[in-house]
Amino acid sequence: MSFLDKTLQRYHDQKLRIEKFFIFTWKIDSKFVSLLEKWIPRVVIDMGVKTFNISLPSYNSIKSTHVDLPSVVFHAKSLEHLYLRGYKLNFIDNVHFERLQRLSLTRVYIAEETFEKIMSSCPLIAFLLLDRCEGLKIIKVNKHRNLKKFSFSHYMYGDSIEIDFSTYVETIKIVGNAKWYHQRKYFPHLKSLRLEHLQFHSLSFDILPCNFPNLRDLSIRHCYGLKQLQLLNHSIKHLTLNSIRDKSFKAAIDAPNIVKFDYCGSFPESISFAATTSSYRWKSNISVILGDDVDASSSWFLKLNKLLNAVSQSEISLCLYLYNRTKNQQIEDDPPPAEDTIFYGGGLYEYTVVVENLNLRFQRHSFSSLSAVINGLFRICRPRKIIGLNWFANAQKKWNRECNQVIEFLFEIFRKYVEELSLELFDEKEKEWHSVQSTNLLDQSAAAMGNNIQDRLQKLRVRLKWRLDTIIN
Template identity: 25%
Template sequence: MPTVRRNSCEKIMGFEENVVKMQRDTVDRISELPEFILHTILSMLDTKEVCRACILSKRWYGAWSSVPVLDFQLRYFQKYGDYPGNCDDDTLKRFVGFVDKTMQRYSMHKYRITKMYLMLPKSAEKLVSLIDKWIMIAVQNQIQDFGIRVVGGFYYRLPEILFCAKSLKVLKCKFVKLPYYKTMELVSLEYLTLYLDTVDEDMLQRIISSSPLVELDIKRGYRLVNISLPWMEKGNGGDKCTTSGTMQSNHQESPLQKFVYTGLGHHMPWPWNMNIVALKNLRKLEFDFASITDDIVSELACGLVALESLALSQCFNLKCIKISSNSLKQLRIANELHFIEVTIDAPKLLEFSYNTEVETSLSLVRVPDHCNAQFLPLGSDPLTTVWLVELKKFLEETNFFKSLVIELPNPRKILVDEDILRNTGPPYKLSELKLCGIGAWNLGKFSVVGFLDALFRCCHPDVLSLTTSLQNPGSELILDILNILKRKVHCYTHPLRSIEVEGADCSSLLSKPSKFEMRFRLSWCQV
């Protein structure tokens, strides 16, 4: 074969091989995945987006029609900005038609439903029988995780069949009522979220007592006055709630591991009577806007022998609390505006987040040095140099916090006094300083320079974190701040020597509002 012809054949064969390789590389690998993996991918989307995904291929079309996670929310059918509780008849008709058609398909083919969320408008009062039918289909198809929320004043009463579902493990209810009936099974329910406004006390007692609850999340309510976290005595005389502090020999131990309560602050009395002896498995306890007192917090922290995590947020009745626990590993105290004194005795504490005023007296007893302690001070308005000096004094007196988080105000609310800064002493050594909310700054250069200079005279961080939102010119602000640090900001006793990029955290870019964080390692000159 002539050389020219042989070379031409080789080129043609090589071209064909490349074409075959390109075709092989463009194969839809995702569609070749097993169906349960496709279901996992689709379950991360809302139901309307899942429907749109069906146009990708025939395989996707078959997968979306049987995905076991259903998310029905009216807002997906409304115009942008419309209030979820209100909708016109046409929008409601399209929403109801979509939900009903989907549920009918799952009922006909007996597709399994593992998780379902349903958000209803107040106009759904006309659709009670239809909603009951949807829930019945979900129960028949082995529902495990069910959430329902009614927006706009209509309180839908849940059907009894839901409380007889043997597969149901998670139930999240918002602005709904429980069934009229006095008997419930709920033999598998492990996680429950309820709003007290719509709960009958006797019914709540029965649910908590008859279910193997691991997590209980109770939201604020106006009606309930006194509720006991029950652990039933099983005797010949029937079930009896025990609320005393001692446990009887025939006493049933509570399986509860997490209890979350969101109340109405000091406007309502504390409605719970908690038996700390029976709650020997409780590991996580959270109070938000709860009317608990100092004595209640101290008793629970000391008496709950398995407690590992405690969170107190906006509990305005607290004044002087003492937290003593041999099991506590995580502690969060947030926005306690009226604290006078806090005493912590926790030899196993690993994480501590403290969000309060710098005037609060904090005493630490048997707290390990390796505890990751983070202080989030409540800043004054405007933010003054005097406040920064008080912050430095608080850090030095406790000599415990390794991380400091400051929510930055508008530069116009920053007042810097050079005379006060001259005799502040050596800066406090920090592992990390986090400056949040820089997106709200318009970078009035003089205010920013003065504030950063004053801040670095009070503390020297090894790592500086800057957090901003994409809704603002965050990247430009970060660059401007870095230029300020490099050229203008200086600490007369320990000047900044160098800045190196430590890393970036973009994990919150998809959240609302989207945020990103840049971290820089700072090196300070030694005297």
């Protein structure tokens, strides 16, 4: 603090201007507060600072722990960028932020009247970030024609915060408990929209040209209450649906210019893409979580087949999670399946979908469960590349034994139905894949990657060329 005091005094005596002023601290006491109270007025008024950034320690939603920001900051006409963390902004008389372009408030208590005064005095505001702030119930930024980017996050329980945007905004990110009244509004400039942990108050969300004519990126993650998504938009390039909570969720998508589609979660009721979705090859990343009862019913792979067929126009990367929620479940030793159990299921089921990349992640499941999953999986899709096997078990010794069982089972399938097979290992130093000159997976990879089987498998890529005349039954 003494060094800071002397340095600022020297700058002040020499009448130097400060372009940017940053202070970050995780510990604060009365002496430090006194130092700030002494120098903040001089920095923001006398020294004409343009970027002012102070981050103080903040605690879990306790209003009394915040430090009051000197009101002189609101009279700093030279300020262009203001970043505050851990302060308390109470009632103020006047605000002079004629040049302010960026405002970032993190873990700040701010009175609603103060927020309104600040926003009304910022005609040039282009970027606004509100992260875990307290004291606000309504956020109105609907008259700010220069506001291009808005980011909001709020994880507190209680009533939702209402947000009303300017129709000139280009990027919107809302994370947490908030209400956004977008119905019947026209956002001609909006290009990116991210909604996360949001409670939808309408069962349906429509992305139509009449509302969002220039929207390119749409991301909906971990949201609640959404039953239906209707997307009819020629400008959409990237679409992300992550951890959709409702199994009755439906999505109807018509996006002729889509480049990438990401889906993660359980099986939805339906996702459909229009036949004219894209005139060129686009990519889809599908991550599906299977529950505890995958080996009790064959319905899961019928649902997976439906989902893969919905994105069959694209280059598909599939990640399959087999997760057992019973943490302390004792995994029994299972004998290897009989010869005639490979691709079990009864009846003919001709595959229709090619998967470019397949990633398998298993956790605390017996060999019988895993073999059942692999059986069902290869009946509905043919992966060109298997990238990594991720397996988590309760004991390393048991893990190695079961891992070898699964590998032997996989290669038994490959010997029957694959025309060509090649192995590659990822070199961490060179950041490249290198061919392994044998299909003896464990022995050949041990020399390059040591005896940790799990580490080797995660860095393994298997290239497959399936026989064209094979029908699985």
